[in-house]
Amino acid sequence: MKLLLDQNLSRNLIGSLGELFPDSTHVATVGLATATDREIWDYAGAHGYTIVSKDSDFRQLAFLHGPPPKSVWLRLGNVSTSTALQMLVEQHEAIAAFGSTEDEALLVLPGLPSE
Secondary structure, eight states: OEEEEOTTSOTTHHHHHTTTSTTOEEGGGGTOTTOOHHHHHHHHHHHTEEEEESSSHHHHHHHHHOSSSEEEEEOOOSOOHHHHHHHHHHTHHHHHHHHTOSSOOEEEEOOOOOO
């Protein structure tokens, strides 16, 4: 399963996620840094990516169009890159299971518990 990280997530996550999610990339890396949500949605669908975002932007597209692509909504708010990485690593099995379903378009991951 390969992820397409939205602009609101750090490009630095890609290197740390390579083992769990090979061939993942960031929207800026594929020329979509200023793209609309729909352009990102269409690109992800055409290239086999699952979109990962901290915004709810892709929720409506998921409900309107269904998969592909799929979208993962990280409900983390304004957090550090390390916190976002922690969430993705801890939830990698749930994300992988979601990726293997045919009819689900949106996975909502709640924020991490307070420390």
